[in-house]
Amino acid sequence: MEDSEMQIVDVRLSREDYIKQQIDYQAERGIDDPLAIVDIDEVVERYRKWHKLLPRVELFYALKCNDDDKIVDVLVRLGSSFDCASKDEIQQVLDLGVDPSRIIFANPFKQNSHLSYAKEHNVDLMTFDSEEELIKIKMMYGSARLILRFKPKQMYEAMYDLSKKFGCVLEEARRLFLLAKNKGLDVIGVSFHVGSNCLSADAFSTSIKEAREIFDIGIQLGFSMEILDIGGGYRGRDVDRPTIEENADIINHSLDKYFPTTDGVKIIAEPGRYLVESAVSAAAKIIGRKLVYDNDEHSIENVMYYINDGLYGSFSWAREVTETFIASTVNHNANAEKYSSIVWGPTCDSLDYLTTDVSLPLMEVGEWMYIKYTGAYAFCLSTNFNKMPRPKLYYFCSSCTWNLIADFTRADSSDDDCAKL
Known part of the structure; x- marks a missing residue:
């Protein structure tokens, strides 16, 4: 680099x-x-702050937010996973040595050739929210591991309301689970997105509660539910509210209440602007x-x-x-x-x-x-x-951060290594 x-x-x-x-x-x-x-120091500092404040939540960086080669390379070196929405985004991180298991194909509507590329490269974790997408996946990638994206009932103010475009409602979830079951597809989790640049931390608490309801429907229908994806929406500017600390407090409390660690559920998220804005x-x-x-x-x-x-x-x-x-x-x-x-x-x-x-x-x-x-x-x-x-x-x-990036591992890096970090 x-x-x-x-x-x-x-x-x-x-x-x-x-x-x-x-x-x-x-x-x-x-x-x-x-x-x-x-x-680059700011990117590294925010990455490490995420893991300090949200230790249960694995970070899948939303590549669409900023796909600059050097920024992405730094995140790869730090051990980040990635949220990709297309063939080229998947290829970018694969070319940097990211294991396919660290990628979620988080586009509920995927182009056929992009789906084929994902299969060819063993990127098998992906989202859906409709019957038509299930049919496509069954035809082209029947062994994929699927995440059902739902639309939260209560939406809070956000710069971009993604629920207008993506997500099923609670009443549709059971039908989609049953369709997936009948087609022999493997649904392993649920996801939501509170909206880009969300203006309320409470959006996460109500959505995590609703996710528990949908999660339990999947379990009742015989699916091995393993992953909760709490999406994006984390603000990035210094003057923003809610801050990442405010979001983290509510998210941690809600996860402990509805998805306790004893359940063994993997929690992931898809921050973008929080890391780079x-x-x-x-x-x-x-x-x-x-x-x-x-x-x-x-x-x-x-x-x-x-x-x-x-x-x-x-x-x-x-x-x-x-x-x-x-x-x-x-x-x-x-x-x-x-x-x-x-x-x-x-x-x-x-x-x-x-x-x-x-x-x-x-x-x-x-x-x-x-x-x-x-x-x-x-x-x-x-x-x-x-x-x-x-x-x-x-x-x-800074040379201090640069040296940390060179051989960074979350397990053995010390918070005392550098005053900036």
Whole structure:
């Protein structure tokens, strides 16, 4: 992994300082394209925190959230398992040496050729929520181990309500169990998803309780129920509530109540943004500016900035957040007067904007903006619409963390090995 794009440092600097370094590095080479900084320490710290707070819950990283090769490689080295939704996602982690037993094909509707690929490579753990999917699996991969995905009765507010698309209701579960039984298929567990970026920790307690009901239906019908998959929905930003600590308290309590360790049930989850969202920060150059004055043209009403990254690049998520994610300009003056600002992306599309009302100091064309929380559902959704360049990623990691990654095992690594961890 160690190459010119990965900085291994003895003394960590701030992300703003790393961004400044890379801006200067690009400028020396005549490059002024957007860029992003990836904090490997943050990924490792969050991975280890998960296992400390949720010791019963095996982490299957949701690859769709951020499939960057270096981030995924770090997670492989740490021992992570993976939630994959397609042939190419499965192939990516298999090529990195991940054992097929550490992959769940967590797409309730799978393309035939992708299902065949999973069978060819012994990826046999997968989800379903419909009769038609059972028929397909019976025809193409009859020995698969199946997880029934259900739709929780009580859904809490989330940025993305996945229950609109996936999951059976409780009343359908018995029928699907019976269909699987009649077809000689092996259902070994149940799963749910409370919604991406879920805003309530209580969503996990009510869903785990309902999972117990469905689990017991499977047992009553003769299935050897072995796995509970509590899905994703864990928030990733530093300012988010519920925090991972709040989620963990409720999840641990609910698991102890409804799935005690004496049952021998394996608990897994599919976090994505929790691991990577805060680990990546971006920088975009101001390529244009327009001052909009009030009616008498004596004072600035607002400022329109045009930057070289936008909705079709790193920031497809930007308009769905309420807090200010543009942290500062790279060379900002904290005491400078602020103006109501609109931040536009670089393309010719009028939908290409990050925000229409953010308070920013007056900046000049050629300065750079610093933008937080670009690690989740950013680069994996980017395009090169208008042939705009995608941001270049630069990686940094403390030497302490880098050494731990080299031969990391959860059993013998010590929390005292590194102050950062």
